[in-house]
Amino acid sequence: MSLPKAQVIVYPGSNCDRDALWACKYVGFDAEFVDIHSDVNADLLVLPGGFSYGDYLRVGAVAAREPIAQKIRDFANHGGLVIGICNGFQILVEMGLLDGALLQNSNGRFISKIVELEITDTSTPFTNYYLKGERIRLPIAHGFGRYVKTREVNAVLKYTSDINGSDEFIAGIVNSNKNVFGLMPHPERAMEKLLGSDDGLRVFLSAFNYIKNHGGVRA
Amino acid sequence: MKYLDILETRLGRKATKEEIEAFTVMWSEHCGYSHTKGYIRRLPRVGTGGNAGIVALDDYHFLAFKVESHNHPSAIEPFNGAATGVGGIIRDVLTMGARPTAILDSLHMDRIIDGIIEGISDYGNSIGVPTVGGELRISNYYKHNPLVNVMAVGVGKNEHLIQSRATTPGQVIVIFGGATGRDGIHGASFASEDLTGEKATKLSIQVGDPFAEKLLIEAFLEMVENGLVDGAQDLGAGGVLSATSELVARGNLGAVVHLDRIPLREPDMLPIEILISESQERMAVVTSLKKAQKVLEIARKHLLFGAIVAEVTDNGRYIAKYNDEVVLDVPAKLLEDSPEEEIYDYKPSPMPKFKWIRFKDVDAHDVFERYDYMVGTDTILPPGFGAAVMRVKDSSNSVGYSLSIHSRADIGAQDPYWGAYIAVIESIRKTLSVGATPLAITDGINYPDPDIQPLGLAAQMAGLKDACEYFKVPVASGNASLYNTYKGKGIPPTMIIGMVGKVENLNIHRPKRGPIYAVGFPDFNMERENKLHNEIVNLVKSGNFVLSMHDYSRLSTFNKALSNIGLTVKIDVPRTEPVHQMIIVFGEPKTTLPTRKIGFCF
Amino acid sequence: MQKYTFVIDIQYKSNVRDPRGETIKRVLNDEYSIPVTSLRLGKSIHLEIEAESEEVALELVKKACKELLVNTVTETFEVRKL
Numbered sequence: 001m002s003l004p005k006a007q008v009i010v011y012p013g014s015n016c017d018r019d020a021l022w023a024c025k026y027v028g029f030d031a032e033f034v035d036i037h038s039d040v041n042a043d044l045l046v047l048p049g050g051f052s053y054g055d056y057l058r059v060g061a062v063a064a065r066e067p068i069a070q071k072i073r074d075f076a077n078h079g080g081l082v083i084g085i086c087n088g089f090q091i092l093v094e095m096g097l098l099d100g101a102l103l104q105n106s107n108g109r110f111i112s113k114i115v116e117l118e119i120t121d122t123s124t125p126f127t128n129y130y131l132k133g134e135r136i137r138l139p140i141a142h143g144f145g146r147y148v149k150t151r152e153v154n155a156v157l158k159y160t161s162d163i164n165g166s167d168e169f170i171a172g173i174v175n176s177n178k179n180v181f182g183l184m185p186h187p188e189r190a191m192e193k194l195l196g197s198d199d200g201l202r203v204f205l206s207a208f209n210y211i212k213n214h215g216g217v218r219a
Numbered sequence: 220m221k222y223l224d225i226l227e228t229r230l231g232r233k234a235t236k237e238e239i240e241a242f243t244v245m246w247s248e249h250c251g252y253s254h255t256k257g258y259i260r261r262l263p264r265v266g267t268g269g270n271a272g273i274v275a276l277d278d279y280h281f282l283a284f285k286v287e288s289h290n291h292p293s294a295i296e297p298f299n300g301a302a303t304g305v306g307g308i309i310r311d312v313l314t315m316g317a318r319p320t321a322i323l324d325s326l327h328m329d330r331i332i333d334g335i336i337e338g339i340s341d342y343g344n345s346i347g348v349p350t351v352g353g354e355l356r357i358s359n360y361y362k363h364n365p366l367v368n369v370m371a372v373g374v375g376k377n378e379h380l381i382q383s384r385a386t387t388p389g390q391v392i393v394i395f396g397g398a399t400g401r402d403g404i405h406g407a408s409f410a411s412e413d414l415t416g417e418k419a420t421k422l423s424i425q426v427g428d429p430f431a432e433k434l435l436i437e438a439f440l441e442m443v444e445n446g447l448v449d450g451a452q453d454l455g456a457g458g459v460l461s462a463t464s465e466l467v468a469r470g471n472l473g474a475v476v477h478l479d480r481i482p483l484r485e486p487d488m489l490p491i492e493i494l495i496s497e498s499q500e501r502m503a504v505v506t507s508l509k510k511a512q513k514v515l516e517i518a519r520k521h522l523l524f525g526a527i528v529a530e531v532t533d534n535g536r537y538i539a540k541y542n543d544e545v546v547l548d549v550p551a552k553l554l555e556d557s558p559e560e561e562i563y564d565y566k567p568s569p570m571p572k573f574k575w576i577r578f579k580d581v582d583a584h585d586v587f588e589r590y591d592y593m594v595g596t597d598t599i600l601p602p603g604f605g606a607a608v609m610r611v612k613d614s615s616n617s618v619g620y621s622l623s624i625h626s627r628a629d630i631g632a633q634d635p636y637w638g639a640y641i642a643v644i645e646s647i648r649k650t651l652s653v654g655a656t657p658l659a660i661t662d663g664i665n666y667p668d669p670d671i672q673p674l675g676l677a678a679q680m681a682g683l684k685d686a687c688e689y690f691k692v693p694v695a696s697g698n699a700s701l702y703n704t705y706k707g708k709g710i711p712p713t714m715i716i717g718m719v720g721k722v723e724n725l726n727i728h729r730p731k732r733g734p735i736y737a738v739g740f741p742d743f744n745m746e747r748e749n750k751l752h753n754e755i756v757n758l759v760k761s762g763n764f765v766l767s768m769h770d771y772s773r774l775s776t777f778n779k780a781l782s783n784i785g786l787t788v789k790i791d792v793p794r795t796e797p798v799h800q801m802i803i804v805f806g807e808p809k810t811t812l813p814t815r816k817i818g819f820c821f
Numbered sequence: 822m823q824k825y826t827f828v829i830d831i832q833y834k835s836n837v838r839d840p841r842g843e844t845i846k847r848v849l850n851d852e853y854s855i856p857v858t859s860l861r862l863g864k865s866i867h868l869e870i871e872a873e874s875e876e877v878a879l880e881l882v883k884k885a886c887k888e889l890l891v892n893t894v895t896e897t898f899e900v901r902k903l
Contacts, residue, residue: 012522013430015347019596022612049594051345053848054430056841056862062848110340112591114783141344141591189593194725196601196784296894400838424895428840484843522847 004211005218006031007042009072011063016049016085016188023188027204036066043216044081044207045072047088049141049186059102059144060090069095080217081125081207082180086142089172089182098175098182101148106165110143114196115163117171117185121156124178125210129202135160136199138185140171145184147171157183222246225558230549237491237547241554244457244495245464248701251557254669255699258562258680265659265693268469269383270314270452271373272695274658276721277618279377280611283315286325286370286624286663286717288700292425293367297334301367302342302427306499308371309348310453313436314502316381316443317373319346320595321609323624324353325663325715327366331357331586335367338427340589345429346436350590351598351607354624357579360632363705368663368698370624370717374611379443381451384469385505388533390449392463392474393511395438395518395525396501397431398484403458403497431500431523438521439502447514450505460494460547460554462503463529464537468551473532476539478546482524490541505531560669563677567636567685570743573797576629582775584783600727603780605766606649606720608727619722621655624715626663627769630797632711635675639682639714641769641798644748646718647690648767651755652802653727655720660687662697662716667709669701676701679712692718728764730786730805735818737793738808739801751800754810764805771795771803781820790818822871825878826903829886832863837895866890867903875902 006029010017017033024031024046034040052063076082076097084092092098105111114137119130130136140163147166157172164184172183187200226234226242234242244250252259266273271285289304309319322343326335343350348371385392402425442448450470452462459481467474478493488496504514511527518525537551587602599619600608606623625646631638643660650657662683669676687694703710738758739751758765766777771792781788793815795801808814833839839861846860868885872878882900891898 013345013433015345015433016594019594022596050347051430051433054345054428054433054841054844056430056844062845065852110344110589110591112344112593113588139593141593143344186593189596191596194599195593195596296892299895397840401836402838424837426838426840426895428838428844430844431840 003028003030004044004208004216005029005042006044006046007034007040008046008048009068010035011052011066013052013054014048014050014087016186019188020046020048020085023191023204026191027208029208036068038068040071040075041218043211043218044083045075047084047091049086049088052087052091060087060094063091064094073097075217076180078217079177079179081211083126083207084182085186085188086184089184090144092180092182097180098173099153100150100173102144103146103148104144105146111164112141114139115185116160118158118160119156120158121154124156124174124181126181126203126206127156128210129206137197138187138200139189140185142184154178156181222558229553238549240491240495241460241547245461245554246557250457250461252699253557254560254676254701255664256559259697262684263687263693264695266695270311272659272661273315273380274695274719276374276620281317281375281377281380282372282620282719283312283317283375284370284372284661284717284719285311285696285698286368286661286715287311287698288366288368288663288665290364290366290665290700290703293335293365294363296424297332298338299424299426301335301338303425303499304367304369305339305342306427306432307455308369309346309432310455310502312371312373313439314381314383314451314453315373315375316379317375318440319348319371319373319436320597321372321607321622322348322350323370323622323717324350325366325368325624325626326353327356327358327361327628327713329357329359329362331581332365335365336586336589339369342427342429344591346433347594349592349594349598351592351609352602352622352624354626355581355583355586356628357581360628360711364703364710366665366703366710366713368665368715370661372622372719381443381448383452383466384450385467385472385531386450386470388472388531390505390531391508391511391527392466392529392531393504393506393514393525394459394481394501394528395504395523396435397428397498398482398524399493399496399498400485401488401492401496402426402499404492404495425497425499427499434521434523435500435502438517438523441517442504442514445513447506447510448504449507452503454501454503456497458494458496458498464551464554466503466505467531467537468555471535473534473536473551474529474538475532476529478539478541480526480528482526490544490546494539494546563673565636565674565677565681567681570637570798571634573630573633575797576632577770578629580773580775582779584776584779599725600653603776606653606655608653608722610725617725619725621650621653621720621722623649624717625649626713626715628711628713631679631713635678635712636682638712639679640686642714642716643683643686643690643692645767645769646716647692647752648755648802650718650720651752652759652765652767653722654724654759655722657692657718657720659693659695660716660718662694662714664697664699665703665710665713665715666701667704675712679714683714728759728762729784730764730781730820732786732821733806734816735788735790735820736804736808736814737801737817738804738810738812738814740813741793741795741799741801743796743798743800747800751812754812755802758804758808758810761809762806763808766803786820788818788820793817822873824869824871825875826867826869827882828901828903829866829868829882829890830863830899830901831866831891831896832861833895834897
């Protein structure tokens, strides 16, 4: 079987795309950038962090409606793995691939720091290398991370204290099929101890090995 | 206009209305550096001549860096003033062919002005450049004159270094980025009969568009990587006029600029308005006619406007036209040749005994946590521990660099010469403390009124020069902000030093549990300084974490940084003179300097 | 004392640039083919206030605007009774 392949979607205004590519390559993915007019041809799609369209209307609103949106939807409906980080999570929510809403942090400010989180579900392709209930540290950097529940969701990652006013301290969720994962913290920034924490490494490692063991959805 | 007589003498005739507009901008202190040019020429320099200073980092990479101030705009409208300040300095670094990789800011205010913090945060975070450090100085000295100095650093590959000039007649100049409007134009400049109602009282608030800036960064770097850029300059103060005239004047060439081709966002702009508008997020690229099409394609792909607006000529004249109408026709070099004010020699007195003027001790984390300091995953040492350290990912031999920004206005208020000198010394110590070798300085001159107090400026510049020469750290770039006064009262001479250093070993030591020592002397003696530097280098080599601060009673920020990594300290804060030679060392130090155990980290 | 409800419509002044509005307008024009000729992004505040009369209430609302809700350097506002 060929190497698992990851595509990082670069929207106008994305700025964590290079970090995401680095993280994918770090664990062994054959990874490349694609833009909003590209075709999807991968085992893992990454929607990176940043300020797509400047976050000018609503976070993720314009990006969610770009030409590539339908291809992402088809890919996800076929079981392809999708991870949306920070702005990527906001885009997935605007696309309707994940439930709920992401609103302004309760203190009205951008927060950039390393926070403690708890893994609450290890049955997903992105978290099966963690232990259930395990506490990890990941960086956050966002102004609009307050997760608001609109219906019951599969929460995978929760803050261990109230960081931004999120309902039930939810930091990351998956869809009912568990193949689409959205999270506000940045695992791609926690790949090496040198940077302060390597707790994010296992997100990419889990996905990589899941694809190797189960095969991806690529034709 | 102050220099009108000089202009008319040089022209040999009365100046036209447009010429008065143009030279008011080009010969303003901000663009022309009249009061500081003479001093700057005397500094030991390296890598100057372009939009940002350049130093070699290793055999493959260069660092581009510069500090810039946006003081007056931030006093009027803090958010937009600070935001556009970030935008401007980022473009200066980008223009050299380097990807902007870090921002540091030096803020002097009488209280934390939320708008300024928001402005830097909003803009810096949106464009994805981490803000990795800074200094926050709260004092009533700055009640009506906040200082917002922003330093940007970028890394480029040697083969991508772009010069800030046109080189050959026949080249063309493309301007791309956001569309042009009336930003930065003062209604009062114009003869009121040309304008009606609202236009005549337009306020010159520049508003930033960080989304456009991000697109600009990616577009320009793509152009550079494809070898399409022969020369470049970003558009800042003085807009099209300043950028295009400087590009050709530096190459001893001329230009014909077609103002009718510039993409506009406001209808009915006068040609002179188009020429001097300070609309943000625009770049000028010098290239061949053939390559220009590809340049425009890349701009379009990144959702930006662009047009070929000028041809480079060989007759040294700068001609701006609107369709067939000639709006301006003057020698290009005349625009750059702003009159020089008299400079003064300064003989320093020996260092006096200074008194403590303490700035408020604030935990700067409240401010730091609003800046994304991690984007790019190259930040090795986060804010709060001294100088910041960044790595260069694509280098095969893992090289890194240190960055710091530092000033001593409390000393500058008492003696401008020593205020500048000490800021340089302390920056060197901070650089050495993270295991880095100082490479060069960018200096931010912030001064009150040089016409009323010329000697303080002379003193400040002499202090900078002498310190740089003595410690062999050259100046690569800088900025001057003068006339920071309010109703006759001015700020203390505030010389802000930005320093970059080379880091060979990225395994930076961090604070760890164990004993803490004060090493060195509570006072200052120049003869001991070089030894202190050598000892810092040795301590770092031995594995100790070294902290070099000028005021150890202001430890809130450091304590918070420690608690973020799960540590606390209990120390007996060492008392020092305002100028001293003391460092704090974690772990037992092997040194010949006096040491005293002052506490514990656990 | 009675309760009065107002809507405060806050917009940037006409001579202050609105890059957000410009960007969204371009997206509507270029990507959705909706020929918008002008779009400005502002804020809308709904507030309810207790006062002896509508005139007094309106004065208090204007005071709130000038002192806090509106950046009088860059923004302009309109108050409407709901």
